[in-house]
Amino acid sequence: MSRLYTQDHEWIEVAGGSATVGITDYAQGQLGDVVFVDLPDAGRQVTKGGEAAVVESVKAASDVYAPVSGTVTESNPALTDDPSLVNSAPEGDGWFFRLTLSDASELDGLMDKAAYDAFVASL
Amino acid sequence: MADDADLKTLPLDGLHRRLGARMVPFAGYAMPIQYEGIIAEHNWTRQKAGLFDVSHMGQLLVEGPDGAAVADWLESLAPGDFKALQPHRVRYSLLLADNGGVLDDLMVTNTGRRFYLVVNGATKHDDIAHMEARRPAGITLHHMDDHALLALQGPAAVTVMSRFDLVPETADQPAFADLKFMAGARYRWNGMLLGITRSGYTGEDGYEISVPAAEAEALAEALLAHDEVRPIGLGARDSLRLEAGLPLYGHDLTPDITPVEADLSFAISKRRKAEGGFPGAARVLDQLFNGAARKRVGLAIDGRMPAREGATVWTGDRQVGVVTSGGFAPSLNAPIAMAYVETPLAGDGTALEIDVRGKRIAATVVPMPFKAKNYVREGDRK
Numbered sequence: 397m398s399r400l401y402t403q404d405h406e407w408i409e410v411a412g413g414s415a416t417v418g419i420t421d422y423a424q425g426q427l428g429d430v431v432f433v434d435l436p437d438a439g440r441q442v443t444k445g446g447e448a449a450v451v452e453s454v455k456a457a458s459d460v461y462a463p464v465s466g467t468v469t470e471s472n473p474a475l476t477d478d479p480s481l482v483n484s485a486p487e488g489d490g491w492f493f494r495l496t497l498s499d500a501s502e503l504d505g506l507m508d509k510a511a512y513d514a515f516v517a518s519l
Numbered sequence: 520m521a522d523d524a525d526l527k528t529l530p531l532d533g534l535h536r537r538l539g540a541r542m543v544p545f546a547g548y549a550m551p552i553q554y555e556g557i558i559a560e561h562n563w564t565r566q567k568a569g570l571f572d573v574s575h576m577g578q579l580l581v582e583g584p585d586g587a588a589v590a591d592w593l594e595s596l597a598p599g600d601f602k603a604l605q606p607h608r609v610r611y612s613l614l615l616a617d618n619g620g621v622l623d624d625l626m627v628t629n630t631g632r633r634f635y636l637v638v639n640g641a642t643k644h645d646d647i648a649h650m651e652a653r654r655p656a657g658i659t660l661h662h663m664d665d666h667a668l669l670a671l672q673g674p675a676a677v678t679v680m681s682r683f684d685l686v687p688e689t690a691d692q693p694a695f696a697d698l699k700f701m702a703g704a705r706y707r708w709n710g711m712l713l714g715i716t717r718s719g720y721t722g723e724d725g726y727e728i729s730v731p732a733a734e735a736e737a738l739a740e741a742l743l744a745h746d747e748v749r750p751i752g753l754g755a756r757d758s759l760r761l762e763a764g765l766p767l768y769g770h771d772l773t774p775d776i777t778p779v780e781a782d783l784s785f786a787i788s789k790r791r792k793a794e795g796g797f798p799g800a801a802r803v804l805d806q807l808f809n810g811a812a813r814k815r816v817g818l819a820i821d822g823r824m825p826a827r828e829g830a831t832v833w834t835g836d837r838q839v840g841v842v843t844s845g846g847f848a849p850s851l852n853a854p855i856a857m858a859y860v861e862t863p864l865a866g867d868g869t870a871l872e873i874d875v876r877g878k879r880i881a882a883t884v885v886p887m888p889f890k891a892k893n894y895v896r897e898g899d900r901k
Binding site: 432450455457 | 754824846847849
């Protein structure tokens, strides 16, 4: 298992041919209080860099992009009841959705934790 | 970011940063969007008292040979009855274009000697140009750009301000304890001269305080020293005013919208309804007496998904309106919105739909304010 990051502040945890996706602690801090997450339904095809979910803070709606292409298998039901999990546990219980990867080579361009932390520090 | 270099800073910029604010560009200034978080700040203001820096807003002083001459001129710009505005009283009004469209909304205070206006930050330079172009000889218009403006809002605001030893500037001005909602006067405190109105933009009781820029930080620190007071950013200011049903200029009010369409006919004083004589009076009064095609309404939204500005409003397959402000209402724990809809569909209880990213969500027209106001105007029945 390994966790990788995008420049759009999504994380992806890969296990075999499937992966879990969420947004980073930095991202939730920038968004502020999350009040709703518009999640993709199971079966939806997502494309690397394409819109996959929308996270609504008090102030604004923000797109969340798919770190890799694939087919959504499940979205996080806990976020429906408690969207603030995105703020309190962004890289844990506040995960957004799971997918099966259509092209594992798309992972190659993503950052590891050290690279992402350096990227955030440069912002 | 490159744009940040063009941003002007406000007198309290250093204080905001020390308090941990996240600063964002707004109306050409770097301004605090939030400190600890919008929901916490929103709730604090509803329960205690929030301190807002609204120094981006335009503070204008209008003077003339006498109050009647100034009132006359203001009545040529806006539909208020300024001749009947008593000294130390405040009125909400609207700066109107010749076609009756809203150029800005503003607060007008009769200080006893002159008129003090507070206009929106994003429109203040256009407002000044508009007024200068119409200013008769003998009237002066002064932009108080050497003053900051603070707002203290919430149920504890009166208690906190009452602890300050505020001395009326002159004997003809009301004692601070006698300052009612929508009244204002000048007070001396700690060597400062403060222009205080009991008013606000949150649906709560409270004050707006005009203070010389050089003294603004000392005043803000003195207010924040009270346990009931916390700093509140623009994010909560927006959610508070939305719950209070108060329109935001540039969003719910624009030059394409008239006061009647905006459901702000209360700002057209009774005498002005009879006499007209304000910009766009023919069109505005026709709408007032015969109805306008569209109207600003409040929408309660089913479920949890907010509808934002620009979302379209539908009945069946027909678009009947558009959302102009929308978001999450912390006090109601639900999404709410303001929209302009066709007048036959503007009645309370009307079921409508909003298109959000291709999904239809159910919404119902409801009276505003969404959250009951928490102040008493003179003449209100309790």
